[in-house]
Amino acid sequence: MNDSDYQFETLAVTHGERQRPAEGVEDVAVPVHLASTFAVPEIDPDASLESLDPDAGEYLYSRLSNPTRNALEHRIAALCGGDHALAFASGTAAIVTAISAAVQPGDHIVAFDDLYGGTKSMLSDLFEDRLNVSVSLVDARDTDTVAAAMREETSLVWMETPTNPLLRLCDIEAIAAIADEYGATFGVDNTFVGPHFQRPLELGADVVVHSTTKYLNGHSDSIGGALATNDExxxxxxxxxxxxxxxxxxxxxxxxxxxxxxxxLPLRMEKHASNAQAVAEFLADHPAVEAVHYPGLESHPQHDLASRQMSGYGGVLSIELDTDLDGVARFVAALEHFPLAVSLGGVESLIEHPASMTHSPLSQEERDMLGITDSLLRLSVGVEHEADLLSDLSDALDVI
Structure with missing residues (x-):
């Protein structure tokens, strides 16, 4: 059996860790190869950097390839349903690489208007202002708006689904068809749910990106990013x-x-999702909560789409409290199991205030346009016991 025939849970545990026959050992767990450089057996005038085969144990310099990173890249490719994967120092590094490889000066990008703030800044401050690449931001919840924004010079369509922090979705399969019609590369940032619950490459995307900092690592102790593709x-x-x-x-x-x-990853994602569903349902019925944004709720306007293209709804939700900024601050301060912190996807629950944290670089006008209000909070629901999380939220809501 080829490893690609195995199920997701099996690939997550073993894939990539037993592919180094030239080393003469088969570790149960890949060790950390900290060497910056590797000795080669002899001078080879015909050798080139491109001819090095890490899978055969051929290494020269860790910037080019490293045994530990090579194992990770194999596993991420398998989990994403891709033939190739690359691992980077951050999710932002993965995104800028995927975009840079798809565009050149004079090209055009169509992107979701509800992208992560750092990605939007990258598109405007780097690609538009410095590299002469025009960008159209559209409400990609409506596939027709994506089609209407496409131009002859459109070389890239870039989406996140679900988005941060309002959990808006776009139809990956439908947008893939639009991108194909124009010969454009289609990229999807899949960080919010990860490959366990959503596999964009199988829905027609050309490249999928993850911040490994979030669910893939899952323990809030590493910064990284990765991408996967089937396009050679x-x-x-x-x-x-x-x-x-x-x-x-x-x-x-x-x-x-x-x-x-x-x-x-598979075990954690199931617990994240079941906890998030319970939290979302509890908060949706609470009088102090004005709105809950979570694709797993039938009240979510794109619940049917989520059910069609995702096998689970993830561990992130956002809420709008029926109070002012002072009330939001009192609620957050009263929480015991939801520390106030950016990032998401770790085993521990977190809460953050987008208007003053992740989306603070945006102007007030931009935040208003996106629906980032002072009463909006994003919850990354961890794997703690459901009852403890619900009790904590209930007690904190009593404060307001």
Whole structure:
């Protein structure tokens, strides 16, 4: 049986860790290869960097390839349903590489208007202002708006689904068809639910990106990013940018931590999702909560789409409290199991205030347009016991 025939849970535990026959050992868990450089057996005038085969134990320099990172890249490719994967020092590094490999000056990008704030800043401040790439931001919940924004020079369509922090969705399969019609590369940031619950490559995306900092690592102790693709030529361009053009790769110890985290990804995701569903249902019925945004609720306007393209709804939800900013502050201060912190996807629950934290770089006008109000809070629901989380939220809501 080829490893690609195995189920997700099996791939998460073992894939990539037993592919180094030249080393003469078969570790149960890949060790951390901290070496910056590797000795080669002899001078070979015909050798080139492109001819090095890490899978055969051929290594030269850790920027180019490292055994621990190589194992992680194999596993991420398998979990995403891709032929190729690359691991980077951050999710942002993965995104900028995927975009840079798809566009050149004079090109055009169509992107979701509800992207992560850092990605929006990257598109405007780097690609538009410095690299002469025009960008159209559209409400991609309506597929027709994506089609209407496409141009002859559109070379990339970039989406997140669900989005941060309002959990808005776009139809991956339908947008993939639009991108194909224009010959554009289609990229999806899948960080919010990860490959366990959503596999964009199988729905027609050309590249899928994750911040491994979040669910893939899952323990809030490593920063990283990864991308996966089935496009050979596109993979080669991104590999050049990773190793030479930008020199941005995941460090060996972070690769080791992410490999370790991935072993429990399926187990963690099921618990994240069941806890988040319980929290969302509890908060939706509470009089102090004005709105709950979670695709797992039937009240979510895109619940049917979520059920069609996702096998689970993830562990992130956002709420709008029926109070002012002072009331929001009192609620957050009263919580015991939801520390106030950015990021998400770790085993511990977190809460953050988008208007003053993740989305603070945006102007008030931009936040108003996106629905980022002062009463909005984003919850990353962890794997603690459901009853403890609900009790904590109930007690904190009593304060307001």
């Amino acid at each position: 030529a596109y993979a080669e361009e991104m590999t050049f940018l990773q190793r030479v053009g930008m020199g941005n790769m995941l460090a060996p110890f972070d690769a080791y931590l992410t490999l370790r985290g991935l072993k429990t």
